[in-house]
Amino acid sequence: AQSVTQLGSHVSVSEGALVLLRCNYSSSVPPYLFWYVQYPNQGLQLLLKYTSAATLVKGINGFEAEFKKSETSFHLTKPSAHMSDAAEYFCAVILSGVGNEKLTFGTGTRLTIIP
Amino acid sequence: ETGVTQSPTHLIKTRGQQVTLRCSSQSGHNTVSWYQQALGQGPQFIFQYYREEENGRGNFPPRFSGLQFPNYSSELNVNALELDDSALYLCASSPRTGARNTEAFFGQGTRLTVV
Numbered sequence: 001a002q003s004v005t006q007l008g009s010h011v012s013v014s015e016g017a018l019v020l021l022r023c024n025y026s027s028s029v030p031p032y033l034f035w036y037v038q039y040p041n042q043g044l045q046l047l048l049k050y051t052s053a054a055t056l057v058k059g060i061n062g063f064e065a066e067f068k069k070s071e072t073s074f075h076l077t078k079p080s081a082h083m084s085d086a087a088e089y090f091c092a093v094i095l096s097g098v099g100n101e102k103l104t105f106g107t108g109t110r111l112t113i114i115p
Numbered sequence: 116e117t118g119v120t121q122s123p124t125h126l127i128k129t130r131g132q133q134v135t136l137r138c139s140s141q142s143g144h145n146t147v148s149w150y151q152q153a154l155g156q157g158p159q160f161i162f163q164y165y166r167e168e169e170n171g172r173g174n175f176p177p178r179f180s181g182l183q184f185p186n187y188s189s190e191l192n193v194n195a196l197e198l199d200d201s202a203l204y205l206c207a208s209s210p211r212t213g214a215r216n217t218e219a220f221f222g223q224g225t226r227l228t229v230v
Contacts, residue, residue, distance in 0.1 A: 036221075043119070043205055044158070069197035090157050101209060101217055102148070102171055105157030 004033075004091045006063070006106035014114045019078040021064075021109045023091030026072065032094040035065055035101065039067045039087045048090075050074060086113045119208050119222035127228045128196050136191040136225045138206030145215055146170070146187040146211045148219060149181060152203040165211055193227075201229045 007022040012044050032051055036044040048059025052115060055067045061084075091106040099104045120139045124217050140204045150158035160173035164183035178194040183218035185222050187208070193200055204225050 002176045041223075041226075043223045044207075045221070046218055049218065092157075101146070101219065102163060102173070103150075103158070103207075103219060104160070107157045108155075 003104060004093050004106040005107055006089075006091050008109055009107065010110045010112065011115055012052075012112040013081045016080050019076070019081045019085065019111065021075065021076040021089050021111065022066075023074045023106060024072050025074060025091075025093050026080050027093060033067065034062070034067075034091045034092040034094070035059065035076050035110075036105075037087050037091060038090065038108075044090065047076070077099065080113075081113050085112050086111055118222050119206055121204075121206050121222035121225050122223060124223065125226045125228075129199060130196055130229055131171045131196070132196050133192065133194045134196060134227060136161075136206075136227070138189045138191070138208075140189065140206075140208030141220050143205070144210050144220070145154065145187050146209045147183055147187065148207045148209070149189070149191045150205040151198050152205055152224070153199075154202070158205055158207060170186060196229045198229050201227060203227075221229035 005024045034049045037047050038044050044115040046103045047063050048057045048058050050067045058064045063078045065074050067074050088110050090108050092103045119141050122137045123171045149161040152158040161175050163170045163173040167183045180192045183189045205224045206222045209217045209219045211221040
């Protein structure tokens with residue numbers, strides 16, 4: 001079985017400050033990990049994905065995440081928050097070995113940017 | 116290249132009724148997955164279709180059923196609607212490459228309200 005846990009359902013940061021959204025995973029096999037963003041009344045947009053190539057993954061809109069096997073973590077960061085980053089962020093992992101690419105999502109972290 | 120489109124965008128149904136939601140996959144994508152996202156939660160996998168056949172199912176009762184058509188578009192049908200079925204229903208399409216890191220592209224979702 002595998003799952004992801006997102007620590008902090010709500011995170012607030014000031015504009016220009018560091019953004020850190022936490023995600024820990026549990027998986028019996030090497031995971032494929034994803035971060036998605038969801039703006040109000042929208043679907044999900046992929047920010048970045050870890051596919052076992054490089055442990056530091058760069059995504060869109062200045063976000064990046066680092067895969068740390070020893071800590072079973074895949075935290076999302078952005079050096080300087082922008083007002084447009086306010087959204088819901090979901091960490092997800094893919095189930096392996098059964099031929100379907102089912103995404104298992106965390107419960108999400110709502111990011112608020114303080115002007 | 117057109118993205119994933121879902122219809123309708125919003126829907127209100129009465130408890131006990133049946134509903135059909137529709138999804139057009141992105142051009143070239145032969146795999147469609149459906150997810151249910153309850154308010155304040157992460158998306159939950161309902162099922163996946165690949166080349167018109169169900170290819171994996173989540174923990175949802177049989178009254179949730181689906182179809183995939185030769186053009187890879189898909190329908191989600193829910194019978195005997197319950198109040199707890201109120202949610203955002205997301206469709207995601209992806210190209211079947213056999214790799215677990217394949218990106219899923221999401222539609223904007225259908226907001227279903229059961230009263």
